Amino acid sequence: MVTLTAVAWEISLIASLEILKVVSQPFDENTYLIHKPGDAACLIVDPGLEPDKILQAISDRNLQPAVILNTHGHSDHIAGNEAMKTAWPEIPLVIGHEDAEKLTNPVTNLSRPFGIDLISPPADQLVRDAEEISFAGISMKVLETPGHSIGHVVFVIEPLEDASPTVVIGGDVLFQGSIGRTDFPDGSFEQLQASIHNKLFTLPANTIILPGHGPATTIGQEIEANPFVGKPAGYSL
Secondary structure: OOOOOOOOEEEEEEOOEEEEEEEEOOOOEEEEEEEOOOOOEEEEEOOOOOHHHHHHHHHHOOOEEEEEEOOOOOHHHHOOHHHHHHHOOOOOEEEEHHHHHHHHOOOOOOOHHHOOOOOOOOOOEEEOOOOEEEEOOEEEEEEEOOOOOOOOEEEEEOOOOOOOOOEEEEEOOEEOOEEOOOOOOOOOHHHHHHHHHHHHOOOOOOOEEEEOEOOOEEHHHHHHHOOOOOHHHOOOO
C-alpha cells in the first residue's frame, strides 16, 4: 500500500516522481508539489487554505512552479491560488471548463456558507476530457469526472519508466475506502459512480491515486474494498 502521511509536508518518491504533500487545515486538504527528481520545475496541485505552508515548502525545496492545476473549484482546493499567482504571476492557472465559474463565485465555490467570500484569480487555461497537457516536463491526460462537482477533472500521469505505475491526481473523486461527497448543489452520486467505474476503474490495478484528502491508494485496492463503489457495493469487472 502507498502511504503519504498527513504532516505539514512530506516528500515521497512515487513512480519516478518526487511528490511533496502539504496538508491545509481546517479540512485536511492535500496540496501536491510534483516534479521529476533533479528538476526544479514543479506542478502545484490544488493549493489550499494555508498557502504560507505551500510557499515555505516550495522555498525549502528550491522548486520553480510551472503551473497551478485545480481538480475542481471548491474553496478548499482553490484558496491558495491567489497567493501562488502573486508569487509567480506568469504561471498558468488550469481548471476544467465546467468549473471555471466557481473560481470567482463564492456561492458556487462553497466559501460563503463558511462566512468567507473567497475569490480566486480567473483561469488562464480551461481543459476538457481526453485533452493532453504538459508542464514541468510531465505529460498528463485530462479526464472529466463529474459527481462531486460538475466540472471536476483528474490528471493522469502515464508511467515515466516501463516499470512505474500510472499516477492519478484525483481531487475529491475517489478516496481510500470512500468517495467524494455528492450532496452539493451540482453533485450527483450516479455521476460520481459512473466517473469512477468508467474512467478510473478501467486503469491498471496498480495505478496510484493521489486524493484531495487523506492517504494515497490504488485502483486495485478500491475495486476490491471500497464500500461505496467497489466489489462490496456490487461492482464487477
